[in-house]
Amino acid sequence: MILWPLILILCYCIFRYRRRRLYKHASKVIKHQWDLPFIGVSWVYVGSTEKILKEMQDYSKFTSENGGISVSWMGPKLFYTITDPAIAEVVLKNNLEKDDLMRIVHELLGDASIVASVSNWKPRRKISVRAFSPKILSKFVKIFAENSATLAKELDKKAGTGNFKIWPQINAYALDAILESSMGVQINAQLHNNNELQTAVNTTLQMLSERTFRVWYWPDWIYKHTSHFAKLQSHIKIIHDFTNEVIRKKRLLHQVQAKFTDQEELEYNNSLNFLDLLMSLSSGEKAYTDVELREEVLTFVLAGMDTSAVAIGFFLKLMGKYPAVQQKVYNELQEVFGDSDRILEKEDLPKLQYLERAIKETLRLYCSVPFILRRADTDILLPDGTTIPESSSVVISILGMHRSAKNWGTDADCFDPDRFLPDRIKDIHPTAYIPFSFGPRNCVGYQYAMMSIKTASSTILRRHKVVGIPEPTSKPNIKLKYDIMLKDVDGYEIALERRQ
Numbered sequence: 001m002i003l004w005p006l007i008l009i010l011c012y013c014i015f016r017y018r019r020r021r022l023y024k025h026a027s028k029v030i031k032h033q034w035d036l037p038f039i040g041v042s043w044v045y046v047g048s049t050e051k052i053l054k055e056m057q058d059y060s061k062f063t064s065e066n067g068g069i070s071v072s073w074m075g076p077k078l079f080y081t082i083t084d085p086a087i088a089e090v091v092l093k094n095n096l097e098k099d100d101l102m103r104i105v106h107e108l109l110g111d112a113s114i115v116a117s118v119s120n121w122k123p124r125r126k127i128s129v130r131a132f133s134p135k136i137l138s139k140f141v142k143i144f145a146e147n148s149a150t151l152a153k154e155l156d157k158k159a160g161t162g163n164f165k166i167w168p169q170i171n172a173y174a175l176d177a178i179l180e181s182s183m184g185v186q187i188n189a190q191l192h193n194n195n196e197l198q199t200a201v202n203t204t205l206q207m208l209s210e211r212t213f214r215v216w217y218w219p220d221w222i223y224k225h226t227s228h229f230a231k232l233q234s235h236i237k238i239i240h241d242f243t244n245e246v247i248r249k250k251r252l253l254h255q256v257q258a259k260f261t262d263q264e265e266l267e268y269n270n271s272l273n274f275l276d277l278l279m280s281l282s283s284g285e286k287a288y289t290d291v292e293l294r295e296e297v298l299t300f301v302l303a304g305m306d307t308s309a310v311a312i313g314f315f316l317k318l319m320g321k322y323p324a325v326q327q328k329v330y331n332e333l334q335e336v337f338g339d340s341d342r343i344l345e346k347e348d349l350p351k352l353q354y355l356e357r358a359i360k361e362t363l364r365l366y367c368s369v370p371f372i373l374r375r376a377d378t379d380i381l382l383p384d385g386t387t388i389p390e391s392s393s394v395v396i397s398i399l400g401m402h403r404s405a406k407n408w409g410t411d412a413d414c415f416d417p418d419r420f421l422p423d424r425i426k427d428i429h430p431t432a433y434i435p436f437s438f439g440p441r442n443c444v445g446y447q448y449a450m451m452s453i454k455t456a457s458s459t460i461l462r463r464h465k466v467v468g469i470p471e472p473t474s475k476p477n478i479k480l481k482y483d484i485m486l487k488d489v490d491g492y493e494i495a496l497e498r499r500q
């Protein structure tokens, strides 16, 4: 009987000894929660997605109030959490390796650029940057506008019927828009409820999020024997089969392209999407294989779908809570579109300046991606002399940085779109606002996302008024949860009234 405690103590001594350098550095930085042997603070992150987010929010706030850097152990891994913009800048500019934990998306995305090691990421990033050039993106506005028009019309069915959860509609909009622009396929998820692909994508994202916080699911050799893994595989198969089939058809089309007439060539060029672009930009010896194409194009779909949808959801929810802001957005829409019901064109987007500020402020308070991860591949020396030791993990708490009173003033938790007026934002540290991350590995879809969110939000508000219970103060009260992304617990419940 006495043997087991002795074995445990011996294992713990070995555990500590092998990590002695990490423990030494960690002891110089403040920690929030007491960690237990072997499991660290992972006991804190057990429970609902709402509780997990609350813990992470508290932890970020604690970090902000204590110098902007703190440490914690999660299982065998040491995490540095950062909310100080100057430290975040050093990390994000110089440390491009993603944390090992990101490998949990490997089954789905393989070695896609969003998770790849730096050496594999670099050549892929070069190609993606060219695919996201402003000239190419401007062609997608038509796709956003047409899908937004469908969304606004679908919402007619809900107008005047009281409160409803708008998440299924905006999630379907985002999927339709991203599939059309990334692969050139129209599945019309907005018109057909419970689309198989939509369910598979949503369930997969949710299951990946669950795995992140279940330390016992981290080792592949354990996870692969669980029913969670089997279920995940079945959903991933649906996503892969769908994408493989699209790629197969594209390959055939590219083969016959040589025989196109001029008119067919013109039509084809006008309907280009990311998949076509990736195929032509990665030509010759460096041409993407079918698997690489799938990895990259699926990254666009998964990185771009819910991120944009949650931004639209929070924006609409805030419009219901702050009618005066909604009125200002509407006045601007009236100036640009008058009473016409024409669909939005790319030239309209730069004119919607107040709308843009309101969306930016939405993304500050409710950043779709609240945390990003890096691995220290060498020691990182910080401006104050602290060292983040090699092989530790770094969490950049975007949420913490966006809500820090130190970065934004005492009204950091309040909704104020004019914070983004040029005269005011110029005094804010450039890394204090990073919904799309910062540095060489930032979000390549940043402009695409802003165009899509602006188009959908403006199209809805031109047709519908959002009705909510006005918030008594400028600090919005929305219940949040962590589901890989920051989401509203109540599915973005709002009410709509059809405008005359």
Ligand code: HEM
Pocket: 113, 114, 115, 125, 128, 299, 300, 301, 303, 304, 305, 307, 308, 311, 367, 368, 369, 372, 373, 435, 436, 437, 438, 441, 442, 443, 444, 445, 446, 448, 449
């Ligand atoms: C509101 C919408 C969006 C937000 C808030 C967002 C945010 C982010 C963040 C925080 C990262 C992580 C960067 C890092 O680890 O430092 C990222 C990466 C990425 N995002 Fe987005 N994103 C959005 C929309 C999109 C869209 C629409 C697309 C594509 C159509 C996209 C494609 C990507 C890709 C490919 C990466 C990986 C970049 C790389 O590692 O080279 N994102 N995004």
